[in-house]
Amino acid sequence: MKFTLEPRAHTPTWLNISLPVLALLATLVFCSGLIILAGAGVLQAYGALFKGAFGSKFNFVETLVKAAPLVFTGLAVAVAFRAKFWNIGAEGQLLAGAMAAAFVGARDVLPIWSLLPLMIIAGFVAGGLWATLPAVLKLRYRVDDVVATLMLNFVMFYLMLALVDGPWKDPLSGYPDSPDIRMDAEYPILLQQTRLHLGVLLAGVTAILIWLLMTRTTLGFAIRAVGENARAATHSGLPVKRVVFLTAVISGGLAGLAGVGEVAGLHFQVMASLSPGYGYTGIVIAMLARLNTLGVIPAAIFFAAIATGAETMSRTTGVPVFLADVIQGMSLIFMLVALLFTKYRIRLRGSESMYEHT
Amino acid sequence: MNQCTNTHEACTISEVLEQVFQVGFFAAMIRVAAPLLFATLGEMFSERAGVLNLGIEGIMLLGAMTGFCAAYFSGSLWLGIAVAATTGIIFGVLMGFLTVTLGLSQHVSGLSVTMVCSGLAFYGYRLVFGQPSQPPNVKAFEVLSVPALADIPLLGPVLFNHLALVYVGFLLVPLAAFLLYRTPWGLSLRTVGENPYAAASAGVRVAWYRYQALMMSGALFGIGGAYFSLAQFNAFTFGVISGRGWVCIALVVLGRWDPWRCAVAALLFGAVDALQLRLQSSGIIDLPYQIFLMLPFVVTVAAMAVLARNARAPAALLIPYRREER
Numbered sequence: 085m086k087f088t089l090e091p092r093a094h095t096p097t098w099l100n101i102s103l104p105v106l107a108l109l110a111t112l113v114f115c116s117g118l119i120i121l122a123g124a125g126v127l128q129a130y131g132a133l134f135k136g137a138f139g140s141k142f143n144f145v146e147t148l149v150k151a152a153p154l155v156f157t158g159l160a161v162a163v164a165f166r167a168k169f170w171n172i173g174a175e176g177q178l179l180a181g182a183m184a185a186a187f188v189g190a191r192d193v194l195p196i197w198s199l200l201p202l203m204i205i206a207g208f209v210a211g212g213l214w215a216t217l218p219a220v221l222k223l224r225y226r227v228d229d230v231v232a233t234l235m236l237n238f239v240m241f242y243l244m245l246a247l248v249d250g251p252w253k254d255p256l257s258g259y260p261d262s263p264d265i266r267m268d269a270e271y272p273i274l275l276q277q278t279r280l281h282l283g284v285l286l287a288g289v290t291a292i293l294i295w296l297l298m299t300r301t302t303l304g305f306a307i308r309a310v311g312e313n314a315r316a317a318t319h320s321g322l323p324v325k326r327v328v329f330l331t332a333v334i335s336g337g338l339a340g341l342a343g344v345g346e347v348a349g350l351h352f353q354v355m356a357s358l359s360p361g362y363g364y365t366g367i368v369i370a371m372l373a374r375l376n377t378l379g380v381i382p383a384a385i386f387f388a389a390i391a392t393g394a395e396t397m398s399r400t401t402g403v404p405v406f407l408a409d410v411i412q413g414m415s416l417i418f419m420l421v422a423l424l425f426t427k428y429r430i431r432l433r434g435s436e437s438m439y440e441h442t
Numbered sequence: 443m444n445q446c447t448n449t450h451e452a453c454t455i456s457e458v459l460e461q462v463f464q465v466g467f468f469a470a471m472i473r474v475a476a477p478l479l480f481a482t483l484g485e486m487f488s489e490r491a492g493v494l495n496l497g498i499e500g501i502m503l504l505g506a507m508t509g510f511c512a513a514y515f516s517g518s519l520w521l522g523i524a525v526a527a528t529t530g531i532i533f534g535v536l537m538g539f540l541t542v543t544l545g546l547s548q549h550v551s552g553l554s555v556t557m558v559c560s561g562l563a564f565y566g567y568r569l570v571f572g573q574p575s576q577p578p579n580v581k582a583f584e585v586l587s588v589p590a591l592a593d594i595p596l597l598g599p600v601l602f603n604h605l606a607l608v609y610v611g612f613l614l615v616p617l618a619a620f621l622l623y624r625t626p627w628g629l630s631l632r633t634v635g636e637n638p639y640a641a642a643s644a645g646v647r648v649a650w651y652r653y654q655a656l657m658m659s660g661a662l663f664g665i666g667g668a669y670f671s672l673a674q675f676n677a678f679t680f681g682v683i684s685g686r687g688w689v690c691i692a693l694v695v696l697g698r699w700d701p702w703r704c705a706v707a708a709l710l711f712g713a714v715d716a717l718q719l720r721l722q723s724s725g726i727i728d729l730p731y732q733i734f735l736m737l738p739f740v741v742t743v744a745a746m747a748v749l750a751r752n753a754r755a756p757a758a759l760l761i762p763y764r765r766e767e768r
Contacts, residue, residue: 089545089764122569170549227746228755230494230549235692235739238685242736250730364553371550404568409561416554417536420546 089428099426107418114418115411124401136396137389143396145278149350151381151388153178153359155287156342157366158373158380159294160211164335165375166298167311169328173218173233174339175363176240177211179354181340183244184210185347186354189265199269204286204344211340212333214240219332223325237363245356254353261355271349283345288381290341295377297334307331339363368416374423387412457724467716468600475705475712476608477669481690482697482704483618484530484662490622490699491655492635492758493541496552499687500559501533501660502667507563509668510678511570513580519672522580523607526668527661533559534660538653545762556687567678582676583607605673607665614662618701631655635756638763648763663687692742698749699756711738 116126137147157174164171171177184206189199218236221227249260256263271282298304306327309317318324346358369387373379394408481502488495505526513522533555540551571578586609588602622628633641634651642648670686671678693711697704718734 118565172549172553221743221747225747227743228759230760231691231695232743232746234496234688235743238688238739239736239743242732242739246730246732246736249732364557367550367553368557404565406561406564406568410558410565411561413554413557413559413561416550417540417558420540420550420554421544424544424546 087430087432089424090431092427092429095426103422103426104419107422108415110418111411111415114414115407118407118410119403122401122403122407124403129397129401129403129407132397132400133390133393135393137393139396142278143392145275145280147385147388147392148284149279149281149388150391151384152284152287152345152349153342153362154365154369154384154387155291155380156338156345157362158369158384159291159366159377160335160338160342161366161370162373162375162377162380163294163298163307163338164331165311165370167307167328167331168314169219169222169331169335170230171215171218171233171332171335172230172367173215173236173363174335174342174366175359175361176233176237177214177336177339178343178346178359178363179240179244180214180343181207181211181337182343182347182354182358183247183262184340185344186262186265189269189348189352190263192266196268199266200271200348203265203269203348204341207340207344207347208337209340211343212337215332215336215339216329219329223328244354248355259355262353264352265347269348270352271345279350281345281349283349286341287345287384290338291377291381294338298377303327303330339366342366365412368412371416372419386415465596465599467713467720469603470716470719471709471712472600472604472608472612473712474715475708476604476611477666477674478686478690478693478708478711479611479614479705480662480666480669481687482693482708483614483701484659484666485690485694486618486697486699486701486704487622487631487655487662488534488652488659489694489759490635490756491631491652492638492756492761492763493537493652493656494548494552494760495534495537495656495659495663496549496691497533497537497555497559497660498552498663498690499683499685500556500563501530501663502670502687503683504533504559504563504566505529505664505667506671506682507567507667507678509664510580510671511566513672514578519580519583522672523665523668526664528664530660530662530664530667531657532660534656534658534663535653537660538649538656541762542649542652542656545764548760548762564680577677577679579677580672583673607669607673611669612705615701615705622701632756635758638758638761642763652763666690689738692738695742695755696738696745714738 112130116130119126119129136143138144157178160174160177161171185203188194188203188206194202214236215233218227218229218232221232222229245260248254248262252262254261254263274280274282274285298307306317306322307330309320309322310324310327310331314324317327342362343359346362347354351358365387369380369383372383372386390408390411394405397403397407398405481498485495485498508529509522509526511522512525513519516522537551537555540546540555541548583605585603586606588609591602592598594602620628622632630641630646631651631654633644634646634648638648641651667683670682675682689711693704693707696707696710714734714737718731722731
């Protein structure tokens with residue numbers, strides 16, 4: 085018995101809704117096996133995870149704070165992938181943006197009112213510029229964007245390490261991290277006694293703006309047209325290369341804004357541990373959101389919730405905190421499979437030969 | 443050793459050369475290159491069949507963990523290597539299911555496999571060992587001097603005074619070249635990576651070849667990972683791989699998808715790494731070591747830009763193959 089995948093003419097609504105839910109359930113079932121291995125109760129562990137993510141005002145805020153950079157990197161990837169610019173480089177672009185923000189935020193000569201806007205602009209520009217490199221390589225030299233953007237992440241990471249361990253080292257702390265930004269360059273706190281900062285709000289607003297850009301503007305239309313069929317886009321007179329280039333700038337800029345938020349809202353400096361792979365997680369989030377820019381918000385909150393909740397779960401039930409990584413990875417795999425079956429159906433075939441073309 | 447006090451260039455260069463022409467330098471170069479060779483050849487096979495396997499980093503990490511556990515509890519290092527390879531094969535099959543059977547995007551599938559594998563590696567290690575203050579270790583592989591050959595002056599200590607795994611790694615290069623270029627299997631594999639439709643019409647089972655390549659790559663990733671936990675560090679730590687899998691992706695591009703050139707790329711990386719360590723410890727140059735760590739990635743991007751026109755990746759790389767869609 086052989087099976088083939090056959091494209092669906094149209095997807096019934098119930099499948100569109102039930103398959104992602106099924107994927108989530110499958111993830112939880114798979115991971116409950118791991119919880120049992122750890123000798124804990126499945127329901128207790130998941131309960132603790134949920135409570136840790138949403139159980140109190142403090143926990144919920146922590147989840148939102150963690151979701152903010154993921155919204156930005158998720159948007160960055162979603163926009164890029166829409167144009168089939170395979171940007172795996174959000175991590176490096178995030179670091180570029182963070183460094184620009186940390187540099188601007190520590191300048192004493194700048195008037196106070198200009199600090200935050202300048203940091204945001206600098207972060208966007210730095211991330212965008214760093215993304216133009218693989219874009220130019222792709223468009224002019226036909227260099228594969230997957231590998232180029234991946235490689236450039238490490239270039240930026242080691243560049244940052246070299247700087248904070250050398251000329252940019254904080255003379256006060258003596259650790260390999262950059263000098264702190266000025267107090268006035270910090271994002272204001274939105275909710276007293278929590279870490280809820282302006283960047284969280286900005287992440288939500290940006291998601292809506294990018295959604296408007298993608299669905300309501302000519303550029304957004306061009307980006308999607310180029311991604312869906314570059315040849316048709318060329319024939320209809322779209323400047324395909326310019327569109328891809330602009331997409332790269334926007335995508336890199338958005339990733340850069342993730343870095344701005346981490347510097348201005350949380351760490352107030354850059355150091356090696358600034359991003360625990362937010363750029364890579366952004367890819368997962370964009371995929372979970374099916375490249376829908378508004379869908380990025382719930383996907384990012386889901387991921388952030390698992391990361392914060394896992395800490396509590398680990399403390400109260402003894403299940404290792406790394407369950408979060410497994411849940412995140414497995415949910416992506418199951419979701420990819422689920423999404424495939426919204427577009428294709430399985431057709432079982434009897435004893436037909438393998439070599440036969442249909 | 444005479445320290446170079448002035449920064450006169452000629453002086454620095456002669457001192458750098460002095461560091462290079464030492465037996466220890468060449469031995470170190472080979473030592474650094476060996477584990478990367480396993481993973482690089484593995485990645486080369488899967489890319490030659492048309493699948494970019496970004497699961498490399500995670501599979502290496504998981505192989506390092508399972509291999510270490512097996513060796514720790516059985517006392518046999520070679521069993522550890524076998525378990526690591528088996529782990530790799532399992533996740534090679536998963537990668538094949540996602541990218542070949544289902545035809546999903548290769549980079550997203552690869553990253554998700556890396557995510558799951560890293561998560562499982564850390565999770566599994568915590569389950570087995572908890573949070574010990576002193577990481578448990580195994581008695582690592584010992585240096586295996588080749589009798590007689592190791593006594594040759596200069597060449598002996600450089601080439602024939604290594605861990606057994608190092609020899610295995612370097613013997614894999616001619617083996618891989620033979621498999622790829624001199625066997626019908628290799629011809630089919632290359633055709634599958636260049637033009638799967640032509641391969642299929644010649645009666646080659648495209649999906650099966652891609653699965654085989656992915657299983658091979660998984661096994662080699664696993665062994666490459668276990669090299670670190672069983673030969674290099676004799677313990678599993680969370681930073682045991684720390685990006686070396688991604689280095690191998692770079693080495694495959696630099697090696698232009700050819701086993702011999704991949705070996706040269708790995709040796710070059712080993713040379714840069716060995717030189718960097720020596721220059722640091724002798725205090726000759728004052729460049730931050732991160733610049734050296736950055737080097738393979740910069741060189742890869744530059745090489746891709748220069749070579750892109752004449753040495754291209756396998757034509758069907760990243761493109762899923764569906765019989766019914768032509």
